[in-house]
Every structure is written in C-alpha cells, then in structure tokens.
Amino acid sequence: MIIIDSDILIWILRGNEEYKKKFISAVETANGQLFITPIQYMEIICGVREKELVSTELFLDSLKMINIDKETGKLAGYFLGKFMKSHSIHNADALIAAVVKIHDCKIWTNNCKHYPMLNANEFFE
Numbered sequence: 183m184i185i186i187d188s189d190i191l192i193w194i195l196r197g198n199e200e201y202k203k204k205f206i207s208a209v210e211t212a213n214g215q216l217f218i219t220p221i222q223y224m225e226i227i228c229g230v231r232e233k234e235l236v237s238t239e240l241f242l243d244s245l246k247m248i249n250i251d252k253e254t255g256k257l258a259g260y261f262l263g264k265f266m267k268s269h270s271i272h273n274a275d276a277l278i279a280a281v282v283k284i285h286d287c288k289i290w291t292n293n294c295k296h297y298p299m300l301n302a303n304e305f306f307e
Contacts, residue, residue: 183215183287184208184306185278186245188225190290191218195226195238208290208306217246219281221274254280261299269298 186208193201208216223242230238257280258273265271275296282289282297282304289297290306297305 183217183285184212185217185219185248185282185285185287185289186222187278187289187291187293188222189292191222191226191242195234195241211306215246215287217248217285217287218242219248219250219278221250221277223247225274248281248285250277250281254284256280257283265298269295271296271298 190201194205226238226242227235254277258276261276261279262271262273265276276299278289279297279299281287282300288304288306289300291297294300294305
C-alpha cells in the first residue's frame with residue numbers, strides 16, 4: 183500500500199512526465215493499492231482551477247481513500263506533541279503519518295522532512 187502525498191499529486195495533475203511514469207510504476211509495485219486521505223483531497227481541491235475541477239476530481243476519485251478515525255487522531259496527537267515544536271510539523275502531516283503507521287504502508291512524498299515520525303522504510307522511493 184502506498185499513500186500519495188499532495189505534492190506528488192500536484193505534479194501528476196500538472197502532467198509532469200517523470201511523475202506520471204513513476205505513478206505507473208507505483209501502481210505496479212503496489213498492485214494497484216494506491217491511496218489518499220481526505221487531507222490530500224482537501225489540499226488539492228482548495229487550489230484547483232475551475233476549468234480543471236472535473237478532471238481533478240475524476241483522478242482523485244480513481245484512488246482509494248483511507249478515512250481518518252479516532253485511532254488516527256490519537257496517534258496524530260502524540261506525533262504533534264512530540265514533533266511540533268522541534269520540527270514545525272502541522273496537523274495534516276501528523277494525521278497522514280498516523281495513517282501510514284496504522285495501516286502499515288508507505289508514503290510517496292518529496293517532503294520527507296514533514297514526517298520525522300516515520301522510518302526510512304516507510305517512504306516510497
């Protein structure tokens with residue numbers, strides 16, 4: 183399972199060939215098990231242009247969704263308490279990291295510094 187972070191989704195939606203190729207590779211590597219959370223959905227939709235809305239929603243809706251629950255919120259709260267001051271992490275990053283931990287998956291991101299609570303093997307290269 184791979185969770186795709188918002189920065190990667192933006193590059194794919196912008197049509198970047200390198201990221202599109204890596205997306206295809208990720209689909210194969212994860213046997214189609216690519217996910218987002220409501221956080222990535224929110225972050226992408228808030229910045230989308232009106233003329234791109236339908237195609238963006240179709241793409242996001244093609245990915246599987248992992249919803250955020252009480253257990254996720256609890257672990258994210260622990261992460262914030264431990265890393266917010268020292269690493270300036272935000273609520274969204276803590277929630278996404280909690281999803282990665284709870285669901286034992288990897289995250290595909292260019293912003294590894296946002297996730298000091300994750301181990302190297304929890305990142306998709």
